[in-house]
Amino acid sequence: MNETIDLMLAHTSVRRFTDQPISDDELKAIISAGRAASSWKNFQSYSIILVQSEEKKQALYDLVSQPAILQAQAILVFVGDHNRASKAAQLHEMPFDAKGVENLLISSVDAALAGQNALLAAESLGYGGVFIGMIRHKARPVAELFQLPAYTYPIFCIALGKPAEQHPVKPRLAEKAVVFSEVYQEQGPEAIQAYDQVQTDYAGSRQTEKWSQRMVAQFSQPEQPETKALLEEHQLL
Ligand SMILES: Cc1cc2nc3c(=O)[nH]c(=O)nc-3n(C[C@H](O)[C@H](O)[C@H](O)COP(=O)(O)O)c2cc1C
16 A cells, blocks of 8 residues: 555564674664654653663563574664652652552553564664563563663563564454444354364464463463563552
8 A cells, every 4th residue: 555554564573683783873763663652641761772782682681582682783672661750740840650550551551552662663774673572571580680660660672683583474363353333343252263274274383272272371371470570669559
């Protein structure tokens, strides 16, 4: 339809990179494009930590052993951030309470929009990348590694670099299972089975378990405790 939509429709996560660097100008453009995203009341309730040093990449990899972290030419760590808001409260000598689900949604949504913008910008320049949300499973040591203060928390990072692999685009759920007209339409198990088959056909021999089994693994047990613990420590819950 147009170049922008074509780029969006061609998206695939990239987890292996060559050693071709991303120039400073390109990184600046990627980050600026990220920061151009909309945000709740223009609060921009996130911060981005740019990681390029081998020491920091290795330290993060030691916590979250995903090869994309080591191979990336740059990592953008997205931090949910109400710390700046606490400074506004100080400025106006007002009480400050950032605790609660709504405030977490504000910062998480803002960060996600900025992250997606940044990844698309990187893809438009011929780079690839992957969101890594698993850093939340190590939320406390990750917070320590990046010296995150009160009212902040790690949400995800994006590993970026020149793709050393190319996968076909991953098919999405059927449109009728996700996009409804006027009112919500609850789906039956057949929608899940149908997409399991789509995913099996897509992944072929690379598949280790069905798509629905991955969801069951996530939702059949209590949530991982690290995020909640860190949020409590940082006075956000
Ligand atoms: C918030 C978020 C966190 C993610 N975390 C990880 C991760 O920790 N490791 C990983 O390999 N992929 C991660 N992904 C990538 C997804 O697995 C991927 O986007 C999804 O399978 C769809 O594939 P595609 O991006 O290639 O279309 C994450 C994606 C999102 C949006």
